[in-house]
Amino acid sequence: MSKPKVLITRRWPEAIEKAMSGSFNVTLNTDDTAMTAQELANALQEFDAICPSVTDSMPEAMFEAESFKTRIIGNYGVGFNHIAVDAAKAKGLVVTNTPDVLTDATADLAMTLMLMLARRAGEGERQVRAGEWHGWYPTHLMGTQLQARPWG
Secondary structure: OOOEEEEEEEOOOHHHHHHHHHHEEEOOOOOOOOOOHHHHHHHHHOOOOOOOOOOOOEHHHHHHHOOOOOEEEEOOOOOOOOOOOHHHHHOOOOOEEEOOOOHHHHHHHHHHHHHHHOOHHHHHHHHHHHHOOOOOOOOOOOOOEEEEEEEE
């Protein structure tokens, strides 16, 4: 029995691509550029599974063909608003995503931004890169402490 044909539309972490290649007949987009609508439409006729990312628009019109070889769209990401999910489901395709995997990362980034703004880290970094850092002095880039902010 032949392995299912899978298209991975963008580069994924190397370990994942390797594991997928061991289990499936995988086609990788080694250029790592967004695929065109026509390429994606053609892929629906050629592959058993398509693994798109948020840069791959799959609108309703893409699912107008009578039938597809593709049975599953395994989306790489939490969001799936780039896929016409109802149209895909109406044609019998399963559409998946990866819910809740970015919750902690989003919180980390929010904390990073809060700290950078409060402590003026971006301004300091730009000074260092521009060769304009002349050492510390008491009022230089005075920021604020997060715990001292009146959040309520």
